[in-house]
Amino acid sequence: MNIQETLLYIRKKKDLPQRKLLKYVDSSVYSKIESGRKNLTFSELIEILTNLSIPLDEFSKYFDNNSIGKTMRALLEDYKITPNDLVIKEQIITYFNQLYFSRNMLLEELSDYIVIKTLFSNQWKEIPHVSAKELAEIFILLKEKKYYFHYDYAILSNTIYLFNDDQIEILLTKTFPVKDMKYRNAATKEFITNLICNLITTFIRKQEYEKCHDYIELAKKERNNYDLPFKIMLTFLENMIAYVQRRDSKSKEELEGAINFLNSVEEHELANALQSELENVLATNKEPTIILRNHFNKQY
Structure with missing residues (x-):
């Protein structure tokens, strides 16, 4: 669906008359928008979505803007x-x-x-x-x-x-620090999450543990802006650093516990990524597992 078709689809689902969506113009103006006979301005779109009670980011998921990237994301989802x-x-x-x-x-x-x-x-x-x-x-x-x-x-x-x-x-x-974090959507935040995780595991492989700790501290400054999986990954990476340095049993238990928890809440993709990452870090001749939660997330 294009934007106009999506507006019609949602309006019909909500069973709303056209006059309810652009309150200060004649209903014929809105009719022309839905039919594609009038260009839609951004301010008009925001007013319509407000009256539809649907946020812009949710609305955007309903329509296809013919972006080739959307095709690629669909392929990656199928591949997963x-x-x-x-x-x-x-x-x-x-x-x-x-x-x-x-x-x-x-x-x-x-x-x-x-x-x-x-x-x-x-x-x-x-x-x-x-x-x-x-x-x-x-x-x-x-x-x-x-x-x-x-x-x-x-x-x-x-x-x-x-x-x-x-x-x-x-x-x-x-x-870092990420500018204007309050404006970043969930998909962008996941890319930043991936960036931090891939950065830290890179230096674990290099056995540059001081840098690992520095980047962990850098990541902690951002942790309140992210979701639970990010916080789990951060703790996982801390324990991974401790384990590869000292091979202590407590850190290993924490690593296994994080993977088990993710599986228990059906975050299987992330659990598998962390399991692979742990195995690859311990077998240093292997290529890194790049954590890419976002590439299978249809939000971005």
Whole structure:
């Protein structure tokens, strides 16, 4: 559905007359909006949604703005459910082959490009790894920005583990503390969550535990802005650091307890990611498990 069709759909579901939605104009004006004969201004949309009692972010989930990124997110959702489906694999590869890397490409497309590479380059021979040239271009792109929005965090969360220590320090000074947190939606916050988790596990692998503790403290400053899974991941990472340093039984029990709790509340995807991350950290010859809750979240 497009925006106009979505407005009609929701109005019908709520059984409201057109005159109730734009109160200070003739009902024919609203009729023209629904039929596509009048352009819809943002202020009109906000007034209509207020009268429909539906927030903008919820409304946006009902319509398809023909974004190719929406197609990609649908494919990733299907992949999560049936990862061995060869048709879905072929569709993802086909979409990937339509993308041509450039610093000037749409950030949504660049985010998809990077997601596909980080998720599938170790699984599918058709998908290459992120190249050194691409990584250098991404670093310049992110370094030059004065303010990060949704897709900036998406790209950084998927590449943070690939940068060298000096590059990480430069990018983190631009990233944290997160500006205007009150305006960030849940999807963006999840990208920031992924960024913190992938950052910390990168330095666990490098056995640079002092930096791990520094980034844990940095993350704690943000914890009140995030959901319960983020707080569980943060505690999980603290215990992982303690366990890889000392191999104490208490930390191992805490790690297993966090995974069991997530499974008990049916956060199986996150539980599996943390289980894989723990196993991979302990077997240092393996590639990292990049925590990507958000890529299977239809909000973003």
